Each structure stands twice: as structure tokens, then as C-alpha cells.
Amino acid sequence: MLKVGVIGCGYWGPNLIRNFSQLSSTVVKRVSDLDQARLKRMAELYPGIETTTDYRTIIDDPDVDAVAIATPVHTHHGIALDALNGGKHVLVEKPIAASIEEAEELVRLAGERRLKLMVGHTFLFTSAVRKMKEIIDSGELGEIYYINSQRLNLGLFQQDINVVWDLAPHDISIILYLLGQMPRCVTAVGASHINPAVEDIAILTMEFSDNLIAFVQNSWLDPDKVRKMTVVGSRKMMVYDDVQPTEKIRIYDKRVEKPKYYDTFAEFPYSYKYGDILIPKINGAEPLHAQVCHFVDCILNDVEPITSGKNGLDVVKVLDAAQRSLDRGNNKIRLR
Numbered sequence: 001m002l003k004v005g006v007i008g009c010g011y012w013g014p015n016l017i018r019n020f021s022q023l024s025s026t027v028v029k030r031v032s033d034l035d036q037a038r039l040k041r042m043a044e045l046y047p048g049i050e051t052t053t054d055y056r057t058i059i060d061d062p063d064v065d066a067v068a069i070a071t072p073v074h075t076h077h078g079i080a081l082d083a084l085n086g087g088k089h090v091l092v093e094k095p096i097a098a099s100i101e102e103a104e105e106l107v108r109l110a111g112e113r114r115l116k117l118m119v120g121h122t123f124l125f126t127s128a129v130r131k132m133k134e135i136i137d138s139g140e141l142g143e144i145y146y147i148n149s150q151r152l153n154l155g156l157f158q159q160d161i162n163v164v165w166d167l168a169p170h171d172i173s174i175i176l177y178l179l180g181q182m183p184r185c186v187t188a189v190g191a192s193h194i195n196p197a198v199e200d201i202a203i204l205t206m207e208f209s210d211n212l213i214a215f216v217q218n219s220w221l222d223p224d225k226v227r228k229m230t231v232v233g234s235r236k237m238m239v240y241d242d243v244q245p246t247e248k249i250r251i252y253d254k255r256v257e258k259p260k261y262y263d264t265f266a267e268f269p270y271s272y273k274y275g276d277i278l279i280p281k282i283n284g285a286e287p288l289h290a291q292v293c294h295f296v297d298c299i300l301n302d303v304e305p306i307t308s309g310k311n312g313l314d315v316v317k318v319l320d321a322a323q324r325s326l327d328r329g330n331n332k333i334r335l336r
């Protein structure tokens with residue numbers, strides 16, 4: 001039985017505690033938070049769980065094999081570093097760290113210590129995103145022209161990060177997974193309305209090779225909750241709407257073609273195809289369950305996680321480029 005400690009019992013941490021507690025292969029031995037009231041609530045929900053305001057108690061416990069970290073982003077690096085130095089496998093929430101240097105240090109240390117380092121890019125564990133990858137890889141959409149991703153809602157305003165570092169890790173991790181490549185350049189435009197130092201709306205442009213482009217729009221200032229991604233290909237188009245309860249993906253047999261031969265310049269040279277719409281069946285299992293199962297499998301079977309530390313670093317490289325673009329008057333930033 002794998003013994004797990006969870007650090008951070010705010011909004012997201014209790015979901016990790018619940019999912020680890022439901023597995024037959026793991027037991028949540030200890031949890032930590034700075035807030036006593038949150039620890040009291042966890043102790044009520046999970047009798048026998050040991051609570052502490054000092055996360056080092058978890059790391060110093062030789063009985064604990066792995067830790068999951070769901071604390072604010074600026075604390076990820078320090079806590080994950082301590083955990084790896086303490087010999088624990090680490091699952092850290094997204095984004096893996098607040099800078100490229102921090103993420104690189106974690107990846108290096110995990111490699112040296114031969115410990116698993118995994119990042120909580122939860123959407124890569126959804127059946128919908130897995131299905132989209134399958135469809136793109138099958139060639140059904142043809143050559144991918146562009147992706148447009150929107151992640152909008154009212155709040156939740158974060159103290160230590162802007163809307164890009166908060167919401168875009170999801171869009172970026174999905175896009176990198178679907179396309180299997182890193183962008184060459186990133187441009188970002190954003191603005192701050194509520195807290196003058198923190199962007200609350202932003203649009204990122206990620207330019208890949210071969211004229212392939214991805215747009216990501218993030219907002220904490222939108223009346224609607226929007227979680228929508230459109231993938232446009234040369235043969236078909238696909239829309240993923242995560243807010244839909246069941247019919248999350250639609251494949252549109254729509255395209256536009258420039259005919260090879262046409263008689264005169266007066267003749268309109270484009271033809272539009274309007275075909276059927278297909279809604280593939282998607283399994284509705286909780287992605288966080290699949291994520292914690294994968295973490296445990298990787299530890300027990302010595303396998304590299306799909307959302308490895310390296311994958312977390314790739315996402316941070318894109319976030320870093322977006323931040324530099326925001327800081328430098330929306331310049332186009334070539335990825336380091």
C-alpha cells in the first residue's frame with residue numbers, strides 16, 4: 001500500500017485527498033495546510049488522517065512514499081524541492097513552477113534521485129481530450145490549420161499569478177498534447193482591470209511550424225463560463241465544449257476548397273462543403289481519478305508519467321514566453 005501525503009487543503013487539495021482515498025492501492029496518511037480550520041475539516045471527513053501546519057512533518061515521515069502538492073503556485077518549487085530531497089515521489093499541481101529555472105531544477109533533481117515527478121495537467125486525463133488526440137492523429141481532420149481555445153469565467157481572482165499563469169496551463173497543455181510539438185513563437189496581449197498589477201484578461205498566439213497557429217483566450221472577467229476549443233483542419237473541423245454535460249465533441253464535415261481548375265476569373269473559385277455533424281461517445285469518468293491512478297501506476301511500475309516534469313517544463317516555457325511578451329509591449333517572443 002502506497003502512503004501519500006497531501007500538502008494544501010484549499011479548493012483543489014480536498015479533491016486529491018478524496019481521489020487518493022478512493023484507491024485500493026493508496027492511503028492518505030497525512031495532510032498539511034497553514035489553515036487550522038481546513039485541517040479540522042479534513043480530519044472530520046477522514047478519521048485517522050494526521051494533520052499538520054508544517055508540511056515538513058510529511059516529508060520527514062519515512063512511512064510516506066509520495067506527496068501531492070496543491071498550494072499556491074509561488075510555493076510549488078520550494079515544497080516540491082523539499083519533497084524530492086526527502087526521497088518522495090511528487091505530484092504537483094499546475095503550473096509545475098513559477099519560472100523555467102525552477103521547473104528545470106525540479107526535473108533535474110527528480111531525474112538524479114530516480115523519483116517520479118508529475119504535474120497536474122488534469123485535462124490530459126479527460127476522455128474528451130484523449131478522443132480529440134485520437135481523431136487528429138487518425139488524419140480525419142486533414143492538415144491542422146489552427147486551434148482556438150477559450151477559457152473564460154467570472155473570477156476566481158488569484159493573488160500571486162495573473163490569468164495566464166492561472167488558466168492558460170490547461171489550454172497550453174492540451175494544445176501541446178494534441179499537436180505533439182512546441183511553438184516557435186508566442187505573442188501575448190492582456191490588460192488589468194481589477195488589480196492593477198495582475199492581468200485579468202489575455203490572448204496568446206502560439207505559432208508553430210508549417211503555418212500552424214493556436215490562439216488562447218483567458219479571462220476572469222466574463223459573464224459566462226466558457227471552455228471551448230475549436231480545431232480546424234483541411235478536411236474537417238472539431239469543436240470541444242467542456243461545459244456540455246455529455247456531447248462534448250462535435251466533428252463537422254465542413255471545409256473550404258479552392259478548386260484546381262476553373263474556367264474564368266469571374267467564376268467564384270472556392271467551394272464550401274457542408275456535411276454531417278458527428279458526436280462521438282465520450283466516457284464521463286472523473287479525470288482526477290485517472291490522474292491519480294496514473295501517478296500511482298507510474299510509481300509502482302517505474303513508468304514516466306504522461307504529464308511528466310518535462311511536460312510541466314514545456315508548459316512553463318510557453319507561459320514564460322507569454323509573460324515576457326506581456327512585459328515587453330506584446331512583442332513576439334521566440335521560445336528559449
Ligand SMILES: NC(=O)c1ccc[n+]([C@@H]2O[C@H](COP(=O)([O-])OP(=O)(O)OC[C@H]3O[C@@H](n4cnc5c(N)ncnc54)[C@H](O)[C@@H]3O)[C@@H](O)[C@H]2O)c1
Binds near residue numbers: 013035038070
Ligand atoms: N488541475 C486543476 O484542474 C486545478 C484546479 C484548481 C486549482 N489547481 C491548482 O491547485 C493549486 C492550489 O489551488 P487552489 O485553488 O486550491 O488554491 P487555494 O488558495 O484554494 O488553496 C491553497 C491552499 O494551500 C495552503 N498553503 C499555502 N502554503 C502552504 C504551505 N506552505 N503548507 C501547507 N499549505 C499551504 C493554503 O492555506 C490554502 O489552503 C494551484 O496550483 C492551482 O493552479 C488545479
